[in-house]
Amino acid sequence: xxxxxxxxxxxxxxxxxxxxxxxxxxxxxxxxxxxxxxxxxxxxxxxxxxxxxxxxxxxxxxxxxxxxxxxxxxxxxxxxxxxxxxxxxxxxxxxxxxxxxxxxxxxxxxxx
Amino acid sequence: xxxxxxxxxxxxxxxxxxxxxxxxxxxxxxxxxxxxxxxxxxxxxxxxxxxxxxxxxxxxxxxxxxxxxxxxxxxxxxxxxxxxxxxxxxxxxxxxxxxxxxxxxxxxxxxxxxx
Numbered sequence: 605x606x607x608x609x610x611x612x613x614x615x616x617x618x619x620x621x622x623x624x625x626x627x628x629x630x631x632x633x634x635x636x637x638x639x640x641x642x643x644x645x646x647x648x649x650x651x652x653x654x655x656x657x658x659x660x661x662x663x664x665x666x667x668x669x670x671x672x673x674x675x676x677x678x679x680x681x682x683x684x685x686x687x688x689x690x691x692x693x694x695x696x697x698x699x700x701x702x703x704x705x706x707x708x709x710x711x712x713x714x715x716x
Numbered sequence: 717x718x719x720x721x722x723x724x725x726x727x728x729x730x731x732x733x734x735x736x737x738x739x740x741x742x743x744x745x746x747x748x749x750x751x752x753x754x755x756x757x758x759x760x761x762x763x764x765x766x767x768x769x770x771x772x773x774x775x776x777x778x779x780x781x782x783x784x785x786x787x788x789x790x791x792x793x794x795x796x797x798x799x800x801x802x803x804x805x806x807x808x809x810x811x812x813x814x815x816x817x818x819x820x821x822x823x824x825x826x827x828x829x830x831x
Binding site: 608635639652660662694696704707709710 | 759
């Protein structure tokens, strides 16, 4: 079954404690991206990757890092989380050039 | 950053009614996409549009890529209770810098269907 898997689904953490949200896809897609969803703001792209070792900033990259060492994985790293990073996060993947993205189930992050 | 203006923000409709929503931008887009998000789930692609003027259907859903490349419309005919959810438009803006592949999402239209 084609899917994008994120872990964890829910996470509560404290300010400043580094965390990683994992994302994996089984469709051999080149393009992967991370979004955050906040009430009234829709989804905003954080980072995207067009292939292994190729990443670029989306609209709201501050406070986040990503890496793409393997085609299937695209982890999101928060080196020093702050309360304004409390949000619902989605990972997505697609074939390059189509934009027809498959989304993961989401990770609800709370930073206290 | 760039913004997509999506309207209406929310709507209540009676089962069986037709629904229209739209998305506009101040800049030109190469691609328009429409997604639906159910509670507790990630968005799911409904329709993808790649050419100005393109009109595409998916069952009771019809979407169009505006001629100006700055807008898109989604229509749902004969709505049913399971159409409830949040509908997002999204697009890839045409940018001067080659190799840039950002995607921009609208703020969503929350649809509620009254049986």
